[in-house]
Each structure stands twice: as structure tokens, then as C-alpha cells.
Amino acid sequence: xxxxxxxxxxxxxxxxxxxxxxxxxxxxxxxxxxxxxxxxxxxxxxxxxxxxxxxxxxxxxxxxxxxxxxxxxxxxxxxxxxxxxxxxxxxxxxxxxxxxxxxxxxxxxxxxxxxxxxxxxxxxxxxxxxxxxxxxxxxxxxxxxxxxxxxxxxxxxxxxxxxxxxxxxxxxxxxxx
Amino acid sequence: xxxxxxxxxxxxxxxxxxxxxxxxxxxxxxxxxxxxxxxxxxxxxxxxxxxxxxxxxxxxxxxxxxxxxxxxxxxxxxxxxxxxxxxxxxxxxxxxxxxxxxxxxxxxxxxxxxxxxxxxxxxxxxxxxxxxxxxxxxxxxxxxxxxxxxxxxxxxxxxxxxxxxxxxxxxxxxxxxxxxxxxxxxxxxxxxxxxxxxxxxxxxxxxxxxxxxxxxxxxxxxxxxxxxxxxxxxxxxxxxxxxxxxxxxxxxxxxxxxxxxxxxxxxxxxxxxxxxxxxxxxxxxxxxxxxxxxxxxxxxxxxxxxxxxxxxxxxxxxxxxxxxxxxxxxxxxxxxxxxxxxxxxxxxxxxxxxxxxxxxxxxxxxxxxxxxxxxxxxxxxxxxxxxxxxxxxxxxxxxxxxxxxxxxxxxxxxxxxxxxxxxxxxxxxxxxxxxxxxxxxxxxxxxxxxxxxxxxxxxxxxxxxxxxxxxxxxxxxxxxxxxxxxxxxxxxxxxxxxxxxxxxxxxxxxxxxxxxxxxxxxxxxxxxxxxxxxxxxxxxxxxxxxxxxxxxxxxxxxxxxxxxxxxxxxxxxxxxx
Numbered sequence: 078x079x080x081x082x083x084x085x086x087x088x089x090x091x092x093x094x095x096x097x098x099x100x101x102x103x104x105x106x107x108x109x110x111x112x113x114x115x116x117x118x119x120x121x122x123x124x125x126x127x128x129x130x131x132x133x134x135x136x137x138x139x140x141x142x143x144x145x146x147x148x149x150x151x152x153x154x155x156x157x158x159x160x161x162x163x164x165x166x167x168x169x170x171x172x173x174x175x176x177x178x179x180x181x182x183x184x185x186x187x188x189x190x191x192x193x194x195x196x197x198x199x200x201x202x203x204x205x206x207x208x209x210x211x212x213x214x215x216x217x218x219x220x221x222x223x224x225x226x227x228x229x230x231x232x233x234x235x236x237x238x239x240x241x242x243x244x245x246x247x248x249x250x251x252x253x254x
Numbered sequence: 255x256x257x258x259x260x261x262x263x264x265x266x267x268x269x270x271x272x273x274x275x276x277x278x279x280x281x282x283x284x285x286x287x288x289x290x291x292x293x294x295x296x297x298x299x300x301x302x303x304x305x306x307x308x309x310x311x312x313x314x315x316x317x318x319x320x321x322x323x324x325x326x327x328x329x330x331x332x333x334x335x336x337x338x339x340x341x342x343x344x345x346x347x348x349x350x351x352x353x354x355x356x357x358x359x360x361x362x363x364x365x366x367x368x369x370x371x372x373x374x375x376x377x378x379x380x381x382x383x384x385x386x387x388x389x390x391x392x393x394x395x396x397x398x399x400x401x402x403x404x405x406x407x408x409x410x411x412x413x414x415x416x417x418x419x420x421x422x423x424x425x426x427x428x429x430x431x432x433x434x435x436x437x438x439x440x441x442x443x444x445x446x447x448x449x450x451x452x453x454x455x456x457x458x459x460x461x462x463x464x465x466x467x468x469x470x471x472x473x474x475x476x477x478x479x480x481x482x483x484x485x486x487x488x489x490x491x492x493x494x495x496x497x498x499x500x501x502x503x504x505x506x507x508x509x510x511x512x513x514x515x516x517x518x519x520x521x522x523x524x525x526x527x528x529x530x531x532x533x534x535x536x537x538x539x540x541x542x543x544x545x546x547x548x549x550x551x552x553x554x555x556x557x558x559x560x561x562x563x564x565x566x567x568x569x570x571x572x573x574x575x576x577x578x579x580x581x582x583x584x585x586x587x588x589x590x591x592x593x594x595x596x597x598x599x600x601x602x603x604x605x606x607x608x609x610x611x612x613x614x615x616x617x618x619x620x621x622x623x624x625x626x627x628x629x630x631x632x633x634x635x636x637x638x639x640x641x642x643x644x645x646x647x648x649x650x651x652x653x654x655x656x657x658x659x660x661x662x663x664x665x666x667x668x669x670x671x672x673x674x675x676x677x678x679x680x681x682x683x684x685x686x687x688x689x690x691x692x693x694x695x696x697x698x699x700x701x702x703x704x705x706x707x708x709x710x711x712x713x714x715x716x717x718x719x720x721x722x723x724x725x726x727x728x729x730x731x732x733x734x735x736x737x738x739x740x741x742x743x744x745x746x747x748x749x750x751x752x753x754x755x756x757x758x759x760x761x762x763x764x765x766x767x768x769x770x771x772x773x774x775x776x777x778x779x780x781x782x783x784x785x786x787x788x789x790x791x792x793x794x795x796x797x798x799x800x801x802x803x804x805x806x807x808x809x810x811x812x813x814x815x816x817x818x819x820x821x822x823x824x825x826x827x828x829x830x831x
Binding site for chain 2: 092097101108141145149152153
């Protein structure tokens with residue numbers, strides 16, 4: 078079983094918006110020594126329902142077991158796992174760069190244009206670039222900019238929408254029956 | 255007529271009363287029909303104790319000598335009664351002392367509600383005196399937990415706690431309540447919780463799964479049932495017996511499933527697992543269909559999973575979907591409550607007898623009897639065996655007693671040899687293997703079922719982990735019978751050291767105190783037995799006592815528990831010596 082191929086999976090979990098649930102969910106991964114690649118939590122399309130998107134590198138047999146353990150939590154409404162091909166996702170990266178480079182290094186302006194990055198703010202000391210897309214696109218931009226020196230860099234967790242319908246509202250109705 | 259109308263309108267309205275949070279806690283417990291709670295007072299829970307003083311005619315509070323004792327007593331209470339056990343404690347060390355019992359209840363699916371006091375909300379997170387993050391600490395070992403900082407939230411939190419603790423696959427919950435919330439006054443109204451959005455306690459049985467299971471069972475030549483505590487928890491004993499008898503299937507039990515079918519039932523073929531019986535372990539790898547009911551394929555039951563029942567089709571009756579395919583891949587999973595699913599299975603089954611298959615169990619039992627059981631129960635060598643003590647208890651109790659065990663060799667011997675004629679008669683720490691469980695759990699069991707004989711059997715090691723609960727027994731006049739099988743060793747570890755660590759008995763030998771004097775110090779009648787000739791009379795005297803009674807039996811120092819499946823080995827590699 079353990080020889081099965083590992084790959085990146087996005088786990089999406091619909092939950093009640095309750096304090097402490099993040100602890101319960103992260104503990105499920107921790108107990109099994111699974112490193113969380115990225116984690117995002119936000120409100121979902123349903124009022125009072127939160128959505129977690131967690132990216133992990135695992136094989137399918139084990140991710141199914143993890144989903145079972147997550148769904149077992151009282152305040153979890155439903156958990157799913159998807160391969161990255163089954164979802165539409167975005168990651169956002171922020172880059173803080175010295176302002177003088179913007180004017181002195183012509184190439185930087187080309188990099189910004191070519192990568193479809195957006196300038197969020199500019200001041201005397203630094204400017205901030207924002208780039209959303211797949212992880213590879215952000216890493217590519219990082220590699221190009223790092224030649225000139227990056228003052229600060231951060232990347233968000235993966236946020237995802239599934240291609241398939243999730244029908245959480247319907248599910249909630251069955252719960253209340 | 256007019257008066258009648260007014261009364262109806264009054265009851266239709268929710269009646270509220272302005273009371274404190276602490277009074278609300280006690281009133282919630284009363285509303286949940288809680289009559290006994292176990293606990294230990296302290297600064298952050300004092301307002302609740304003050305209310306308990308007021309309501310002592312409604313709720314009997316048992317002062318245990320340690321908070322761990324409170325949880326184990328609540329567990330013992332829950333396991334024999336099927337109701338929710340309740341333990342309360344103060345903040346900080348009081349709360350953390352509950353953790354062992356909570357962890358034990360979690361892995362053994364015992365319904366329990368723990369209420370802890372917490373420092374006032376304005377001090378939360380400030381490392382205040384006796385503050386711990388008990389919600390954070392207890393998260394991995396509770397079915398659900400929460401912290402309440404406003405009095406108005408107390409009724410809903412406790413209602414939810416009781417509902418979650420007892421519904422579906424039961425488990426422990428913890429509600430942590432700040433001291434200011436205990437003092438605060440609010441308009442109290444209590445409504446029992448009957449559902450929680452997002453929580454489906456009993457999963458729907460997948461359409462066709464029962465028919466598929468029945469087809470496989472009807473076609474089987476060597477079907478084998480293994481049942482666990484799920485049968486006891488859903489009170490499906492009669493349904494299980496009906497299935498076993500109609501289809502003529504030999505059935506074996508996990509340690510927590512013990513007593514669901516009487517020991518004497520001809521189709522009860524014994525205990526599974528590491529120290530289980532020879533036949534059920536061996537034949538797990540011979541059966542063609544393995545029907546698991548309310549059990550979770552614990553590693554102590556399966557041994558090496560790669561060599562476990564590979565030849566068999568596996569059917570799993572289970573309430574917790576996360577258990578399906580967790581350890582053993584199933585061919586058919588029948589989700590749901592065992593009482594319901596087994597009742598629906600019964601009419602789909604063909605009557606059968608499988609005589610040749612049964613004979614295989616009988617043949618292997620004969621081998622086990624001659625090599626192990628005979629020598630354990632009717633020893634001829636010098637030195638008392640643990641098995642003969644259990645046998646003597648059987649003789650006096652006629653298999654009617656509830657046996658509460660601690661953890662270790664004596665536990666395995668007790669579970670192997672105790673006669674169980676009634677369900678809910680084996681109260682033991684299965685999944686966590688908590689030494690110190692036995693004595694306080696016996697207190698809870700006796701208080702839940704005072705009409706039953708409750709015999710606590712411990713080793714000299716585990717007994718000393720919660721020996722202070724003798725004080726609780728004395729104060730509560732709980733007529734438990736306490737047996738300590740003293741071999742002056744941490745016997746199970748010593749057995750492993752003997753078998754796997756070249757007899758290097760590192761820190762397992764115990765120099766023990768005068769146990770009889772200690773019991774007598776708590777004003778409990780006590781006796782010590784060192785010779786076989788004294789045993790029968792002493793057990794008789796203990797069982798006939800109307801009060802608590804302590805019996806120490808000095809057993810052979812290096813007695814071993816066999817059969818044994820060595821850790822990590824296949825169940826069919828079970829050793830008889």
C-alpha cells in the first residue's frame with residue numbers, strides 16, 4: 078500500500094465556523110507525520126460554513142483514510158480530495174523590491190510585463206509586486222527577480238474551486254432532516 | 255376549561271429563570287438525568303461545588319482521591335450502565351489530571367462528559383494561576399470539546415456535549431467553563447440537543463450492502479464472526495446471538511466485546527488477539543468469510559496485517575465509516591448501528607450448521623486446554639496461578655459478577671478465564687491499556703449497578719497507581735471486591751523481558767508494601783493468601799461479604815500468559831509456550 082505513488086492532493090473541507098476546529102484538523106495530519114504543503118481557510122459560499130483547502134503530498138490509499146478521519150470530526154460537514162487537475166486553483170505571491178531597481182534595471186520592467194504581475198504599491202524605498210497563478214509561475218518570477226535582489230517574498234496557500242459541483246447546501250439539508 | 259387553557263399556554267412558552275452559570279451547570283446535569291458525578295474541587299470550579307451542596311438531594315457527588323480516579327469511575331459507571339459518565343475538575347492540574355481517563359474513554363468509545371473550571375475569561379492566555387489550555391490539550395483525545403466564557407452559552411454547550419457523548423460511536427467530550435461565566439447571571443432555559451448540523455451519528459446503510467453480505471455468508475463454507483464492543487454499545491446482543499445461531503457461525507470476541515454472548519454458549523469460541531485463544535487466532539487465517547461486527551481491527555487483534563485473513567472475504571458491520579478499510583480492506587461494508595443492521599441481516603440468512611468447521615475449533619481448543627488452560631486453572635505445581643484465582647471467583651460468582659480489570663497479565667488471564675453470563679460484565683481498559691484503571695472504574699461500576707457483584711482484579715503494579723481510591727471506596731461504602739494478584743513484578747513487561755530481552759528484568763521487580771495493612775488503614779476488611787489450601791475459603795469469604803473486601807493473592811513470581819501472538823507476528827503464528 079505504501080508503495081503507491083505519492084502526488085499532490087488538494088483536500089477541501091467544509092466545516093462549521095467554530096473555534097478550535099483548525100487544531101483538530103491539523104492534528105489529524107500531524108499524528109500521521111504528514112507535512113501540510115499549504116493551508117487556506119476562508120468563508121465559503123454558504124453562510125456560517127467555512128472552507129479549508131489543504132495541500133498535501135500523499136498516496137491515494139492514505140488520503141482516503143485521512144478524509145475519513147476528518148469527516149469524523151463533529152463539526153466537519155464534508156471533506157473531499159482532488160488531484161490538482163480536478164480543480165481550478167490560484168496561488169498568490171508578493172515580492173518587495175528596492176524602488177531604485179524599477180528605474181535603473183530596464184529588464185525588471187520587462188519581467189513585470191511578461192509575467193502579468195501587478196504593482197500593488199510604490200514608494201521611495203520599495204515597490205511591491207503581486208502575481209497570482211500556478212505555483213510554477215510564481216516560482217519562475219521569483220527566480221527571475223532574485224537575480225536583482227528581493228527584500229521580502231511570501232506566497233499564499235492554494236485556493237481552489239472544484240470543476241465538479243460540491244452540493245454542500247443539499248448535504249446540509251439532509252443533515253437537518 | 256379556562257384554567258386548562260392557561261396552563262397549556264404557560265407550558266408552550268419557554269420558562270426562563272434568572273440564575274447563575276454555576277447553578278445552570280447543575281440544573282443542566284439534572285435535566286440530563288445525571289444522578290452521580292465524580293470529581294475533585296478546586297478554585298476555578300468552586301461556584302459549581304457550592305451549587306452541588308444546594309442540590310445534593312438530586313445529584314450525588316463522589317469525591318475521588320485524584321481527578322484521574324474521577325474519570326475512570328465515570329468510565330466504569332458508563333460501561334456498566336450504558337449512560338453518560340460525568341467527571342468534574344478544577345482548572346490547570348485538575349483538568350490535566352483528567353486527560354488519561356479521557357484518552358482511555360476516547361479509544362474505548364466510552365460516553366463521558368467532563369466539565370472543567372477555567373480561570374476568569376479576562377485572564378485567559380495570561381499564564382494565570384492554575385491556567386492550562388485544556389481545550390487545546392484535550393483536543394486529540396476528545397470526540398468534541400469547547401470552552402464557554404459566557405453564562406448564557408452554558409445550556410447549549412452542555413446539551414450538545416451530552417448528545418455528542420452518547421450518540422453514534424460514543425466518546426468523551428470536555429466543556430471548559432470560565433469562572434466568571436459560572437458567576438454571571440442569565441435567563442436560564444434548557445433544551446436537550448437532538449441533532450447537530452454537520453454531525454450524522456449513525457451513517458446510512460448503503461443500499462444493497464446487507465443483501466451482498468448475506469449472499470457471501472450464505473455461500474460460505476467456513477464463515478467466522480469476530481465481534482467487538484460495538485455490539486455491547488448498541489445493545490445488539492440478542493440480534494448477534496440470533497445471527498450466530500441461525501447461520502451456525504462460530505463467533506469470537508475482542509477484549510471489549512467480551513460478555514456480549516455468554517461464555518458457555520456453544521458457538522462462542524473465545525477471545526481473539528495477542529493473548530486470545532488458540533483456535534480463533536489460528537482459524538482467522540483459515541476461514542473463507544470473516545464477518546467483523548462492531549470491532550476496529552486493532553493491531554493487538556490482527557497482528558501482522560500483511561498476513562491477516564488474506565484468504566477470506568471480509569464483511570465489516572460498522573457505525574464509524576472511518577474504520578472501514580482503515581486497517582483491513584473489506585469486500586462489503588455494512589454501515590449503521592449493529593442492532594439495526596443485524597436485525598435486518600437475520601431474515602436474509604439461510605439456516606446452517608457448518609459442523610466440520612466447528613470441529614476444527616474444538617480440536618484446537620483441546621490442544622490449548624491440554625497445553626495451557628489445564629495448567630492455569632488446575633495447577634499441580636507449587637505456586638498459585640492467576641488462572642486458578644479467576645476460576646475460584648467463577649465458582650463463587652457463578653459467572654454473574656461484573657469483572658473490572660486493570661492492565662497487564664492479570665487482565666489477560668481474567669479476560670481469558672472469567673465466566674460471563676451477563677452482558678456488560680467485562681470492564682477493562684482496552685485500547686489505551688491504562689494501568690490504574692481498575693480500582694476507580696470498579697467504584698463507578700458498583701455505584702451504577704449496586705445490585706451486581708463487582709470484582710476488581712488488579713496486579714500489584716496497576717493497583718498502586720490509583721491505590722488512593724481505597725479512600726473513596728471507604729467513604730462511599732462502595733461494596734466492591736478487590737483482588738490483587740501479587741507477583742512482585744510488573745508481570746507483563748517482565749514476560750516480554752523474559753521472551754524478547756534475554757531475561758534482563760530492568761526495573762520490573764517491585765518491593766511491595768503491606769497491602770493488607772493499607773486496606774485496613776482505610777477500614778476495609780482484608781486478607782492475604784499465600785497457599786493454595788487457603789484460596790477457596792478466602793474467595794468465598796470475600797464474595798459473601800456485604801461490604802468492600804480486599805484480597806491479596808501471592809501468585810507465582812514468573813508466571814506467563816500463553817497463548818501469545820508475538821508483537822508484529824501473524825495471528826496464525828500464535829505460540830502455546
